Amino acid sequence: MTLGTDQSAADRLAPQRSNRKALDRSLALLLVGTVALMPPIAGIFLINGTILGIPFTLLYVLAVWALLVIGAAALSRTLRDSDETLPAAEDQPPKG
Amino acid sequence: MLSVDILLAVCLGYVALLFIIAFIVDRRTRQGPMRWLHSPVIYTLSISVYCTSWTFYGAVGSAARNGLEFVAIYLGPTLVFVGWWWLLRKLVRIAKVHRTTSIADLISSRYGKSPSLAVLVTVIAVIATTPYIALQLQSVTRSYQVIAGEADGITTAFWVAAGMALFTILFGTRNLDANERHHGVVAAIAFEAIVKLLALIAVGVFAVWGVAGGLGNVFADVPAEAIRGAGDIFGPRWVTLTFLSATAIICLPRQFQVTVVENIEERHLGTASWLFPLYLLGISLFIMPIAFVGLKVLPAGSNPDLFVLTLPLAEQQNELALFAFLGGFSSATSMVIVAAIAVSTMVSNHIVMPVALRFLAVGRTVGSDVRGLLLTSRRISIAAILGLGFLYFRLSGGSDALAAIGLIAFVGVAQFLPSLLGGIFWRGANRAGALTGLICGTLLWAYTLFLPSFGGDFILSAAVLADGPWGIAALRPQSLLGLTEMDPLVHAVVWSVGFNALTFIAISSLTGADALERLQGALFVNVYRSTGGEAQAITEHSVDTEDLYVLAQRILGRDHARRLFEEMAQAQYAIHGMPRVTDQVIARLERELAGSIGAASAHAVVTRITGNQTVGMTELIDIASETQELIETSRQLSQKSAELERAAQQLREVNERLRTLDAQKDEFLSQVSHELRTPMTSVRSFSEILLSDQDVTDTERAQFVSIIHDESLRLTRLLDEILNISRLEAGTVDLLILPVDVNSAVTGALNSIAGMTRNRKVEISFEGAEDGVQVLANDDRLRQALINVLSNAVKYNGSRLPRIDIRTHATGAHVSIDIIDNGGGVTREEAATVFDKFTRGNRGDADQGAGLGLTISRAIMQAMGGDLTVEFVSDGSSFFRLKLVRDNSLVVQQATGDD
Secondary structure (H helix, E strand, O other), X not given: OOOOOOOOHHHHHOOOHHHHHHHHHXXXXXXXXXXXXXXXXXXXXXXXXXXXXXXXXXXXXXXXXXXXXXXXXXXXXXXXXXXXXXXXXXXXXXXX | OOOHHHHHHHHHHHHHHHHHXXXXXXXXXHHOOOOHHHOHHHHHHHHHHHOOHHHHHHHHHHHHHHHHHHHHHHHHHXXXXXXXXXXXXXXXXXXXXXXXXXXXXXXXXXXXXXXXXXXXXXXXXXXXXXXXHHHHHHHHHHHHHHHHOOOOHHHHHHHHHHHHHHHHHHXXXXXXXXXXXXXXXXXXXXXXXXXXXXXXXXXXXHHHHHHHOOHHHHOOOOOHHHHHOOOOXXXXXXXXXXXXXXXXXXXXXXXXXXXXXXXXXXOHHHHHHXXXXXXXXXXXXXXXXHHHHHHHHOOOOOOHHHHHHHHHHHOOOHHHHHHHHHHHHHHHHHHHHHHHHHHHHHHHHHHHHHHXXXXXXXXXXXXXXXXXXXXXXXXXXXXXXXXXXXHHHHHOOOOHHHHHHHHHHHHHHHOHHXXXXXXHHXXXXXXXXXXXXHHHHHHHHHHHHHHHHHOOEEOEEHHHHHHOHXXXXXXXXOOHHHOOOOOHHHHHHHHHHHHXXXXXHHHHHHOOOOHHHHHHHHHHHOOOOOOOOOOOOOOOOOOOHXXXXXXXXXXXXXXXXXXXXXXXXXXXXXXXOOOOOOHHHHHHHHHHHHHHHOHHHHHHHHHHHHOOOOOOHHHHHHHOOHHHHHHHHHHHHHHHHHHHHHHHHHHHHHHHHHHHHXXXXXXXXXXXXXXXXXXXXXXXXXXXXXXXXXXXXXXXXXXXXXXXXXXXXXXXXXXXXXXXXXXXXXXXXXXXXXXXXXXXHHHHHHHHOHHHHHHHOOEEEEEOOOOOOEEEXXXXXXXXXXXXHHHHHHHOOOOOXXXXXXXXXXXXXXXXXXXXXXXXXXXXXXXXXXXXXXXXXXXOOOOXXXXXHHHHHHHHHHHOOOEEEEEEOOOOOEEEEEEXXXXXXXXXXXXXXXX
16 A cells, blocks of 8 residues: 555645645544554454443444544545646536 | 235335436536535435445345454445545546546556557456346345245346336436536435435334344343354454455446546545445444344344344334335445446447447548447447346346355456556556456456356356366365465455556566557646646647547537537637647547547547547656656746745735825824814904903904904815815816817916916916817816916015916927926925925915915826926926826817717
């Protein structure tokens, strides 16, 4: 899952700086989610027993999932209004 | 059990509702864009076409058999949307810029618009999708049988397939949108997404609180193994499943269709990045409870794949069962519709069209109505794909082997991943690498997973599966080269995707690419960089614009083609007619055509007509070295910072001006108060005397009243003048400007001050302009300004023999009137403030005005387009100059007569 070395400097400059920040953060979120849900870390939470009647492992997976959703929702604010660089004229579906 | 009639009625009613939704939305969109349809929520809901009936029924079955494992199928997409939306955004941007209509189109377009790649990807997509469609038909048939009792499964499946084909043809091919968007279908899919989510949650809530009596009871005596599954849940299979589902959400043709092609605005991905994972979480929430409650309540041996239906039925909840059936029906139909649209677009664009264009082409122009052909081929493709799905279902006899087909299809489309990712992030990737990788991966996938899934009934015999071909153990399909201790799925992914990526990278780096590949590579990888420059070279092509126009008409339709060509003509500043054929025009036309028939076909058609490959100047610059890009970037950066610097400087200047104006305003106010105060004081003091002092004689009284009267007249005059100035300065006075004879204006003014000049014995000499010189002015106002300046010259003249010279010159467009007195004029220091309000000269007698005369005069002159200035002569003396606009329309006016 590497970014590829060929991604040019201009490519990364084109979105606004806030978007770059959002990109970095979303990468971090992806990393945290992957580590938390993949072995070997996920294996730590293979514990028998229940909390509020729900098996612990199931609860763990659901909780990480929910946190990912919340994290993504917080990040998505910065993604807004990033359409400016899109060539508008070419995006018009024909009308009529 | 429900009666067949009710079930049929509900089904038909539901389908009718879908038709109505799609129909209304389609029609309304034609009239104009619909705001709510452009909502990111609709977009996100349409992405949930990922959750097919395989999710709706199969996830519960998987949870009952393997515990938590089913979650991995939803974690992959969650991770992609949460952390990899920028990959999707890049795909969306590329698809918009290059008018990409499918994943086959994208891959082929990236690798030099290669037709062979397009065909290969299309074939893989068809092979992977057909069983998947069969799976949906099976689940609808099974659920129908469960609710309505044993019905003829094949007949049911046939009608379901036929109905879906009809719907897809009606709403998927109504028109050839240049962007391949289907608003009606998307709205219907979004509606179905809500139905399936609500149905699953309703069954879940019923299972937990209606049947089990609370969450605690659901998991009460569930052994830990039931949750962990048979082996180590977080093992290689878990990782593989997550990877596969993450890949599928990008590479599945139907997901590409809804996520990339149907995307209206890029920022909708921002909402989808959290809303879609939330949707998946909502879908998954009750899967395990339903599975465990089903295992407890339903008789042993019940099929867990149908718990969602059988649980409510066993508890006599017929309405809930019906709702659950509709949920399953929704998830199946939405998948079938979108998959059929996506795959039929690929088949018709990449397989039917190239063949058709070859046969239909006569000479250099395209022979018949391509547009009609395109629609027909799409419709037939849709019917054929659903027919294939039905055939597959029929032949496989609805066996349980179908249940595994979801994952098999995932591995199949995962073969697209290396070429796709490499294509948009790595400029070195080339066609040879992509072709080799795809072929190797697909062959390995077929050998290790797809063919073995038939259990020895299709091509590979049971003996080959067990012992390898020709008894060579190292070639056993499910344990290649002795990799035995592996889950078959993990084994297949490691071999197929691994080998695919390996050969892709190796061949790409070992072989070169042609110009078009390199160009497309640069355009795709650097899609965010806008190329500002226009193509410099305008090569005249031998091809006639008419030929191109005819081609565009046939493929895009008459209206669209006309609009496109008018736009291109305007871009060349041609007022009417056709655009000249330049590289730019051809490139633009090719891009537009690609939106309808795919990049490879569009390229083939355009190349044949124009007779050469079109690589524009701008695009050539794009393939230039990285250094070029860096130079460009730094140039833009320094330009930006210079712009910022300029803006800051302007701001500073404006601020300075505002400060000065503010100070001037304060000064003006204090001067006005001061000027008003003097007459007011005398008015007040005389009226106080009149009020309080009884001994005032009649004569004195008359004198005082006269003073009060004079002073109030002076006040009124002062206020009038102030008002005049502010009106003139604000430009709110509309002066009636007419041609005025200069000489008569000056003479008139001199007559007005004749009494004054006679009293002071001022000698006047007037040197007029030649006869008939006229200026544009307001007669009264010009006279007012002249009188003001002249009377100043009289009043402030301290000379013993006062004398005023008036000279008029007409130079070019202007006429100036110089008023020169021998009083010495104003000094240079005075000149700076002489036009300010309330400024009086420091010579002359005591009876002076308020000091507004010159201010008003200058304002008048400026309002008439002229000016009033102080001019200096070399000997240090100065004089006033009134400058006016000369009227040159005399001749014209005479010619036009009475006007």
